[in-house]
Amino acid sequence: MLMSLNVHRTAGARRFGLWAVLGMAGLLAGCGSGGDIPPQEEPADFVATPKNATSAVLVGEFLFKDPALSASGRVACSTCHEGKFGHADQPGGGLPKGGPAVTLSGMRSSPTARYLNTGFAFRLDGTGKPFGGFTWDGRADTRRQQAQDPFFDSVEMALPGSPKQPAELLKLVRAASYFKDLKALYEPDQLDTDAKLFKRVSELLEIYQRDDVDYNLFDSRFDHSLAGGAALSASEARGLAIFRDPARGNCASCHTADGNKPVFTDFGYAALGVPRNHTGPKNADPAFFDLGLCARNKEVDPQVKGVARYCGMFKTPTLRNITRSAPYFHNGAITSLEDAVRFHFTRDTHPARWYRKADGSADIAYNDLPAAYRANLSSGQPFAATWVPGDADMADLMAFLATLDDEDQTEPLK
DSSP: OOOOOOBOOOSOOOOOTHHHHHHHHHHHHHHTTSSOOOOOOOOTTOOOOOSOHHHHHHHHHHHHHOTTSSSSSOOOHHHHSBGGGTTBOOTTOOSOEETTTTOEEOSSOOOOOSSOTTOOOOEEOTTSOEEOOBSTTOOBSSHHHHTTGGGTOTTTTOOSSBTTBOHHHHHHHHHSTTHHHHHTTSOGGGSSSHHHHHHHHHHHHHHHHHHBGGGSOOOSHHHHHHTTSSOOOHHHHHHHHHHHOTTTTOGGGTSOOOSSSOOSOOSBEEBOOOOOOTTSGGGGSTTOOOOBGGGOOOSSOTTTTTOGGGTTBEEOOOOTTGGGSOSBSTTOOBOOHHHHHHHHHHTTTOGGGTOBOTTSOBOOTTTTSOGGGGGGBOOSTTTTOSSOOOHHHHHHHHHHHHTTSOTTOOSOOO
């Protein structure tokens, strides 16, 4: 039985114009033909509107949390995006594991799935600077697109097939106890082919992450202070000042902190030169490099694919719930938040602290970015290290960052 959830209703249904007219014309023509009309596929950009918005959120949550939708029967979307950890990785767990026996690691950490409602499709601005998209390399233009690949990724849910051949996934969906609730949300002709049902599954996952209040709480101590509630402590306020000061932290140049409900990202991309994570299986090959934006897996991507200026770039994540979402950076190479902050100030001045070989010995600087692309590295403060935080400054920065945790983030960290 579906339970009521506190959700936000979104804008009304999209209209389909000529497609709907042609569909009706085909139906009328079929009435006199004496034969059954085969199911008609939808336009690629068609998005169905569920009959009940509240129920749609709940069915989307069932899909998100169902480990049966994986080859192992043990991995769900929520396995790598846990609500009690800000819908990100489990802190201290290293790179997430999946695959048929839940023994395989990928090469990227799982960023938080919260606060993405202000996200937008990937684009280049007038100067060629990249913005937007979903995932670390922005290859998905919407959350429903982003939700499709993990079902079939060999190191995630690892089902046979692909987004274009989702039959194995759909067998599991049709067998689920909540499938009757999914069917009740749509007209029969919106579910009468595998392609349509797969689109509905993707859309419901997007609806859940878009409309469930847990993903857009804006109830951190920082939010309360902006709304006129309890002020930040002296230490937290000093940390915020460092964060915003271009001559000191300069953090807000990428992690934008303006407005009444800032999400602490400019949705841009940067090549930070993060150290190589030797626990990633692919990194055992010294010739392998995760080049991010210039190597993203899209069928046709002439804007950035193979373009040298974008190699080594990854999307700037939100800092909300940042104390809960270790490990840090795209490859999870740094597990401590304080170390992640210090890296920005000491990457160039103390490279031996960060760049190590698998055996722990010193390695070359920027060891996870080929020399040909090191001109792409972010520079300026904090990397210029014209100001470096002392211990008291770092304590203030940590105190401020902790104010970005949502109120529901009470699970003790390991």
